[in-house]
Amino acid sequence: MAQKKLGKQTFKFSSNPIISSEAAVVGPMEGKGPLGEKYDMVLDNTFAGENTWEKAEQKMMQYSMELALEKKGFLPSDLDIYLAGDLLNQIISANFTARFLNTPFLGLYGACSTLIEGLCVAGILLDGGFVDRIGVSASSHHNTAERQYRYPTEQGTQRPMTAQWTVTGSGSFVVENSGSGVILTHATIGKINDMGISNANDMGSAMAPAAFDTIKAHLQDTGRKPDDYDLIVTGDLGLLGSNVLKEMMRREKISVDNITDCGTLVYSSNQDSHSGGSGCGCSAIVLSSHFMGKLLAGEYKKIFFVGTGALLSPITSFQGESIPSIAHGIVLEYMGGRQ
């Protein structure tokens, strides 16, 4: 019998895996957004001094991890394992960053849920007593994602109002088995949900059922109510997806008062992002800058953070397949200020 499992999908950590450091590196557009002041580093341009956007994205991921390490005075060699992922084919940003860091590495792919997938796995590895210190990163870049998933970046297409803007940014976290700050208490592993949405420009609607499913499973497994959390945060449902999620919850008579979404926080309404932000970087930078700050300041005590991923592939979408979606949740709890 599994000792640390609650219900069907939730793990309860008996030790306290703790986020001891985090950092976010973002592109210029995100820097001008409402959270601009909170990021550790804002790039002057989307190339970050490189000649390709792919290299720029890799640099962002590497820098965010290095900054998170530097804040605690660690080196990459102090990490027992590195977990990372991004949106590009063969998760190249993560692979090249891991080459640079030269630590044992597990690559992750959960589309935009990658960061939370990473934190879930980190919690499991720490709670299982396999490691002492883990690095977790996730990144996305508007231009690398756009050219892989949709159109050439300079093509004059009109983006539909349902479309979301892929965030240029990377967030990294150092998770340890002791210390003080923000701890991970529960991880809820999501199931793939597919409601038949096949429009690559409407990922919010595709992901909302997955987020709903994971939130519902989490509440059932833990016996908690939404009000037990200061906030339930979703990764990148955007304006439309967030509204769909709230509608689904209302229909099942679940309270929606404390639901918010990183995709709606990352840009201001005059930044022309349409339905909000998306991408691995979206939840990564908003969590590491905005929500970690609020938790560490004691403003929030307990948050349920749900990373949402649309597992879109251009090949299967041209072949007429719909978009499978997934959502993983992690409970973050404030345990006293950092030393």
Next chain:
Amino acid sequence: MGNVTNGMTEEKIWKKVKQREKIMSRSTLLSNLQMSEYQNELQKEHQKALYWETKASGEEKIRFTNLRNEIEIQQMLLVKPKQEAYKAIANRLAPKQTVVKNTIMAFIFGGIICTIGQIINNLFLQGGLAVKEAATSTSVIMISLSAFLTGLGYYDELGKIAGAGTIVPITGFANSIVSSAMEFKREGYIYGVGARIFTVAGPVIVYGTSVSIVIGLIYYFIK
């Protein structure tokens, strides 16, 4: 552990960078021990410079950016000799390409394809077509044959043996277009066939046309 990078200053790091620059330009292959020592040093300095950069602004920030770039260059240069040494070992063990055999096969099969073309051309001429028309008709027949064999799945088998012998003639060009069309049909007629039919042939068309224009201009002026 903890605060390992304390006690570093900008000048100290610059000095280290210059020192390493001298040593790295002198010796080609560093010992493993020295290399990991350097890597460690560079990593510490890189993190520090990056961290300072995020805290600074204006001219100071530019200074730190330059320092970081300098360190990144050294990080890259450091592993180069080791990679080269490894490549030399791996290359020595790699099985050799059968260049002579490939060349002979390409010569024979390329020759056969051209002979078939010549026979068809002669038949057209015999049948009363003008020289220009006969050439065009021959191309059409050869392209159709190649496309047909590609569709049946024989051309790739032939290409395996013949190599450049089946790529270089016009039949190879036809094969590259038909095989792309077949491959991407699964993604639909617009994003699949339409978008990717010239994946292989595209560069040939673009640069073939461009070069022909240049050659045409040269010919026009020196005629």
